[in-house]
Amino acid sequence: MTQVKESSTNQLNKxxxxxxxxxxxxxxxxxxxxxxxxxxxxxxxxxxxGELKRAIPAITEKMLIQHLKELEADHLVERIAKPVIPPHxxxxxxxxxxxxxxxxxxxxxxxxxxxx
Numbered sequence: 001m002t003q004v005k006e007s008s009t010n011q012l013n014k015x016x017x018x019x020x021x022x023x024x025x026x027x028x029x030x031x032x033x034x035x036x037x038x039x040x041x042x043x044x045x046x047x048x049x050g051e052l053k054r055a056i057p058a059i060t061e062k063m064l065i066q067h068l069k070e071l072e073a074d075h076l077v078e079r080i081a082k083p084v085i086p087p088h089x090x091x092x093x094x095x096x097x098x099x100x101x102x103x104x105x106x107x108x109x110x111x112x113x114x115x116x
Contacts, residue, residue: 029074030100034059034067036107039093042077043101046092076100 019025030036034056041047041055053064068091071077076097082088093100 026103029076030103032067034063035071036104038064038067038071039076039097039100040104042091042093042097043104046080046090048088048090052091071097 030039037056037059038052041052047055049064049068052068053059053061056064068077068079072079075094078092078094078097080090080092082090
C-alpha cells in the first residue's frame with residue numbers, strides 16, 4: 001500500500017473540510033462500516049472483546065481491533081485492563097462517546113423512516 005503524502009492538495013482540502021464543517025468532523029470520528037455498530041453496541045454499557053465480536057459476527061478480528069484502537073485514540077472508547085489472571089479487558093464509552101447516544105438514536109429513527 002502506498003503512503004499518503006500529508007502535504008498533497010487532496011489531504012489539505014480534506015483537512016480543511018474537516019476543520020470547517022462540524023458534520024464532516026463528526027463523520028471522520030464515527031463514520032465507516034464498523035464504528036457506528038461498535039459504538040451502538042457499547043451504548044448499553046461496557047463489553048469485553050469477545051462480547052463485541054459475538055455481537056458483530058461479520059466483523060473480522062483485525063477490523064475490530066483496528067477500530068477499537070481508533071475509537072480509543074479519538075477518546076470515544078476507553079480500554080480498561082484489569083490486573084487479574086486471566087487478563088480481563090473491557091471496552092466502554094467515554095463521556096464523549098456516551099454523548100453520541102442522541103445522535104445514534106436519531107440516526108436509527110431516520111433510517112427506520114427513510115429506509116428504502
